[in-house]
Amino acid sequence: MKATRIIFIRGAVETLEFFSLQMAEALQAQGFKTWFWDMKAPLSSREHFLELNDYEHTVLVTFNFIGLSGESQFHSENTSLWEEHGVPVFCIMVDHPMYYYKRLRTGIKNLTLICIDRDHQSFVSQYYPEYGKVHFLPLAGTMLPGAPLPMKDRNIDVIFAGNYVPPDRLTPHIQHMDEESRDFYFDIIEELIRHPDRPMEQELIARLTGEFPQITREETLSCLHSMIFIDLYVRSWFRREIICSLAEAGIPVTVIGKDWEKAGCKRQENLILTGQKDSLACLKAMGQAKISVNVMPWFKNGAHDRIFNGMLQGCTVVTDSSAYLDEIICSKTDYIAFHLDRYQEISRKVSYLLEHPGETECIAAAGYKKAAQSHTWANRALTLLDIISRDSQ
Numbered sequence: 001m002k003a004t005r006i007i008f009i010r011g012a013v014e015t016l017e018f019f020s021l022q023m024a025e026a027l028q029a030q031g032f033k034t035w036f037w038d039m040k041a042p043l044s045s046r047e048h049f050l051e052l053n054d055y056e057h058t059v060l061v062t063f064n065f066i067g068l069s070g071e072s073q074f075h076s077e078n079t080s081l082w083e084e085h086g087v088p089v090f091c092i093m094v095d096h097p098m099y100y101y102k103r104l105r106t107g108i109k110n111l112t113l114i115c116i117d118r119d120h121q122s123f124v125s126q127y128y129p130e131y132g133k134v135h136f137l138p139l140a141g142t143m144l145p146g147a148p149l150p151m152k153d154r155n156i157d158v159i160f161a162g163n164y165v166p167p168d169r170l171t172p173h174i175q176h177m178d179e180e181s182r183d184f185y186f187d188i189i190e191e192l193i194r195h196p197d198r199p200m201e202q203e204l205i206a207r208l209t210g211e212f213p214q215i216t217r218e219e220t221l222s223c224l225h226s227m228i229f230i231d232l233y234v235r236s237w238f239r240r241e242i243i244c245s246l247a248e249a250g251i252p253v254t255v256i257g258k259d260w261e262k263a264g265c266k267r268q269e270n271l272i273l274t275g276q277k278d279s280l281a282c283l284k285a286m287g288q289a290k291i292s293v294n295v296m297p298w299f300k301n302g303a304h305d306r307i308f309n310g311m312l313q314g315c316t317v318v319t320d321s322s323a324y325l326d327e328i329i330c331s332k333t334d335y336i337a338f339h340l341d342r343y344q345e346i347s348r349k350v351s352y353l354l355e356h357p358g359e360t361e362c363i364a365a366a367g368y369k370k371a372a373q374s375h376t377w378a379n380r381a382l383t384l385l386d387i388i389s390r391d392s393q
Helices: 014-029 042-051 097-104 118-127 167-173 179-194 200-211 217-226 228-248 279-286 305-312 323-328 340-355 357-374 377-391
Strands: 005-010 033-038 058-063 089-093 111-115 156-161 253-256 271-275 289-294 316-320 336-338
Touching: 005 014, 014 033, 014 058, 014 279, 014 377, 033 042, 058 377, 089 097, 089 377, 097 118, 097 217, 097 228, 111 118, 111 377, 118 200, 118 217, 156 279, 156 340, 167 228, 179 200, 179 228, 200 217, 200 228, 217 228, 228 253, 228 289, 228 340, 253 279, 279 289, 279 305, 289 305, 289 340, 289 357, 305 316, 305 357, 316 340, 316 357, 336 340, 340 357
Parallel strands: 005 033, 005 058, 058 089, 089 111, 156 253, 156 289, 253 271, 289 316, 316 336
Antiparallel strands: none
């Protein structure tokens, strides 16, 4: 089957809709037809879908099982519209697969899985072999029209885009547990904070098999899903520590995201809080910043779109690295790396960059060139086409 039309879904999650729009634009430039199902207009979307022809040359590309999670607007009697009309589905998971345990165990037909981290890819291949070949498609960045502003014309020194999740928002995940289970979870959290280089699934599975030597595959997957709290807690802990360490070193940080007023930074006056903004507003703000700080969401063999977005807006990016990033970009040339186990060093590195604008501009220029050549959504759309072509044969 040669695909000529690609369906995306909009109206669910703003960031995922933005990714879809970027890829759709690139696919249209390659001569493909694209069409969006709008979840905020389900009746008209369903009507238009049923008017489409050439279902045999149509595929659905979705993120995080949107459109595959039992939503009534995508159903037709006892099956989904995709199954009824024989539309192959390509699902990109932008979080660890343990978040999607309930979806993955349902055995969705005609589904190809795509991961944004190679460790996630290996996990799915090992624990869900029934889905066949699993593909790797890293996140990418978006280039806005026009050349990036010179450093001297930028009015934001340091920017960070991302929400803060207070601990009291996370503890409901474990309130139903007994004290021994909660202690087990927090012991794992402390271990990951001490050894942040360890992949999440590796640490969790090692602890589960150590505690329960006879644990089965299905029990392991179920337990991992219940341990999402650990992933969220550790990610939020490092995010707070890193951003507050910058503020407490006297470095003003413009923060795009919600709930940072609850972070309890000692030098809160150095956090310039803008609140939550949409993807385009984030990109425009990055275009005014000299340095974009990123904290990876525990992707040890992948990348986050914030890295490439910062580069494509002309920022010098400061981030923790990964095995994948080490292959595609160079620290001190294309970006500045820091290590989570020595995160306190970030304030010194950021201060140096602010004090040496010439070096900062050179790194930003190199990062921009590397990202523009290889890490836009247009680049990823070409990889996606190759995946679709191979899996649709």
